[in-house]
Amino acid sequence: MRNISLLLLLCIYLSIDISFSLSSSLFNGKIWHITDTHYDFLYQTGGDTTKQCREVPGKKTVDGIVYSKKFENDNNNKNNNINIIHHPNDTASAVGSYSCDTPYELLISSFEAMVKIEPNPDFIIWTGDDPPHFETYQLNQSLVLQSISNMTELIKYYFPDTRVYPSIGNHDSFPEHQIPIGPNWLFDAITEYWSPFLTNSSLETLQYGGYYTELVEPGFRIVSLNTVFYYTQNKQCLNLTDPAGQFAWLNSTLYQAKLNNELVWIIGHVPPGYNEKYDIYNFHKQFNDIYLEAFSDYSDIIVAHFYGHEHSDAFRLYYDRPSMGEDFPTGIMFLTPSLTPWQNPWVPAPPNNPSLRLYHYNYTDFTLLDYDQYWTNLTDNIKTNEINWMLEYRAREFYHVEALDHISMYEAYLLIEQVPEMLDTYKLYNSVSYPSKGCDDVCKRIQLCSIRHPFVKGFKTCLVSV
Ligand SMILES: [Zn+2]
Helix, strand or coil, rough: CCHHHHHHHHHHHHHHHHHHHHHHHCEEEEEEEEECCCCCCCCCCCHHHHCCCCCCCCCCCCCCHHHHHHHHHHHHHHCCCCCCCCCCCCCEEEEEEECCCCCHHHHHHHHHHHHHHHHCCCCCEEECCCCCCHHHCCCCCCHHHHHHHHHHHHHHCCCCCCCCECCCEEEEEEECCCCCCCCCCHHHHHHHHHCCCCCHHHHHHHHHHHHHEEEEEEEEEEECCCCCHEEECCCCCCCCCCCHHHHHHHHHHHHHHHHCCCEEECCCCCCCCCCCCEEEECCCHHHHHHHHHHCHCCCEEEEEEEEECCCCCCCCCCCCCCHHHCCCCCEEEEEEEECCCCCCCCCCCCCCCEEEEEEECCCCCCCEEEEEEECCCHHHHHHHHCCCCEEEEEHHHHHHHCCCHHHHHHHHHHHHHCCCCHHHHHHHHHCCCCCCCCCCCHHHHHHHHHCCCHHHHHHHHHHHHC
C-alpha cells in the first residue's frame, strides 16, 4: 500500500514537472538581440593595435591606402592634451583584439553560435552600429551604406525565415553621429535595404525620420525609435524641439496602441539616461527628460525598452515623472552589450568581451521572462586562436527575480544596492566579464544612480545622496 502511495506521489510530482516544462516551453518565445557589431573590413591579423589593427608593419593596408601618418597627425592636432589609452600586451590576433573592432572570424563565429544555440527565434531585434570606428577621413557615405547592407544580408543569410526589426545607430551615418531629419541619402538607403522586413506604412516613416512601428502579433507591437536625433554628438537637430515629429508620432502611436489593448516593446540604439561607462549623458539635456516623459501615460502597456550603444551590460528603471524618483518605478530598460570588444582610446573605460543575448518572452501575454547572456573570453581566444561561445549568466538566476518586469528589476536593483557582492558581479558583467579594477565609491554611485535615475534632475540628486 505504502509503495502504491509513493508511486502515486512520484507520478503526481512527475506529471506536475512534465506539465510545467511543457507549458513553460509552449508559452516561451525567444528572440536574439544583435547590436553594435562594428565589423572592421580593414582588420588585419598581426596589425598594429595602436592603429586599430589595420596596418601590419612593412605591409600595405588592405585597401592599399596608407593612412597611418594622417591618423597620427590628426590625433596630434586634435588631442594634444589627451592621453591615448592603448590596451597593454595586446596583439591583433585572427580572433580579435581589445584595441580594435570586430574581425571577420569573430563576426562569423557569432552568427554560427547564434544558429547553434537558437536557430529559430521568433524574431530578431537589431539596434544598429554596423560600421567600424573609423576616423571621418577614412569613411564615406558609400562605406557606411556597404556596412549596413552587408549586415542586412548576413542576418538574412543566417536567419532567412526570421522577422527582423532594425534601428539606426549613431555610427550608421556619415559623418559619424550626424543624422538630420529626412528624407536624406541614409534613410532612402535603409528604406530599400529593410523593405523585406517592414510594412509599407513603416517604410514611409522610416524614410522621413528613421522610425516605425510594426504589429508583431495581434496585441503585441514593436516601436522602433531613431534616438540618434537626441544623441549628444549629433549636431543636426539641436535647434529643433521635435526632430522629424518623432515625439508627436510616438504619442499618437502609443495612444492608439492603448485604445487597441496592445502591449508595446520599445527598441532603439542610444538609450536615455546617464552613461555609466563613459560618465556622460547620452542625450542632449533638452531631449532626455522629454523623451522619458513621452512614456509616462503608457506605463501599463509598455513591457520594456531594448537598447545598445554603450557596449556595456546594464539596465535602467524609469518613472512617470522625475519627481516620482523616490517611489516605485513604472518602466524598465535593458542595454545589451556589443559584439565588438573595442576599447575607446580616448576615454578611460575598460573594453568588453564580445557578447550575444537571447531574450525569452511569454507568447501569450508578451511579457519578458528572462535572458541568456552569452560571451566569449577574448583573452583566452587570443592564446588558443579559437572562439568559444559560453553562457555568462541567466538574468533571472543572477538577479534573483521571477520575471524581468519593472517591479522585479526594482527588487534586483535593491539587491545590487545592498549586497556588495551583487554590485561587484554587476560591475563585472557590465564589461562582459572583462576584469576591471574594482569599483570605488564614486564608481558605485554612478552605477547605482544610472540604474535608478535616468532623469537629469533625479540623477544629479542621487549622486550626492547615495
Ligand atoms: Zn557602437
